Amino acid sequence: MFELDLRSRLPIYEQLVEKIKDLIINNVLKPDEKLPTVRELASELTVNPNTVQKAYRELEHLGFIYSVPGKGNFVREVAPEHNTARLQALENELSRIINEMLYLGTSPEEIDAQINALLPKDKGGNSNDSSPEG
Template sequence: MFDLDLRSRDPIYQQLVDKFKELIISNILKQDEQLPSVRVLAQQLTINPNTIQKAYRELESQGYIYSVKGKGSFVDATAQVENRAALKEIEGELMKLMKEAMFLGLDKSDLKKLVDQAKEESGGGIAND
C-alpha cells in the first residue's frame, strides 16, 4: 500500500501524508472509509506510531480526514469539496509552471495533453468541469 523511501529528503510523515492524499484524490479511499489504526499501520510499516499520528494530524488539519474518539480516522466528505484557499495556491503554482514550460518550448497542445492525462489518472476530477 505504501512505498516509503527511507533515503528521501522528505520526512516519513510527509511521505505518508502525500500518499494518503493521492489515495483520497484518486478516489481509492472513499468518503467515510476508515483508515488503518495508528498501531496497525505502524506495525505494518515498521515505523514509530508517533510518525503515523503526526501524518494523521496533518491530514486532519488539511481537511482530508476526520477522527472519531474511540473509533479511528476516516476520509472526510469535505475532502471531495473544493478547498478554495488550497485551490488558489495550486492555481498560482500551476500558472508559474505553465509559463516556464511554454518559455522552454512546450506548446498549448502539449499542455492540454498533460491536463487530459492528469484528469484521466485522477479519476476525472469534478463532475462539472
C-alpha cells in the first residue's frame, strides 16, 4: 500500500495520516470505500495497532474518514463544513512558503511557473498565458 520512514522525526501515526490523506485526495481511495482494518494495516506495516488506531482517529477528526463501530472505517466525501477553516490554514501556509522562497532568492516568475505546473490546465480560461513552447 505504502511505506513508512521509521527514521523520520515525524511520528509514525502522523506519517500514516499524511499517506492516507494523500490516497484520498488523489482519489486512490474513493468515497465510502472501506479502509483496511486496524489490525490488517498494523500487521502489514509491522507497527503497533495502537499507532494505526490513533491515525484513523485523527483522520476522522480531520473529516477525511468516518468510522462505523463494528463495521470499519470508510472514506468520507469531502465535507464542506471543514473547508473554510482548513482552507484558511492552507492559505496561511501558502503565504509563508512563498515568502520564504522569495527570501531565498527564487524569482516571482519561477514561483509562478512552478505553481502553474502543479495546477491542472484542462480548461482554456487562463488569464496570463504561459509560453507554449519549451
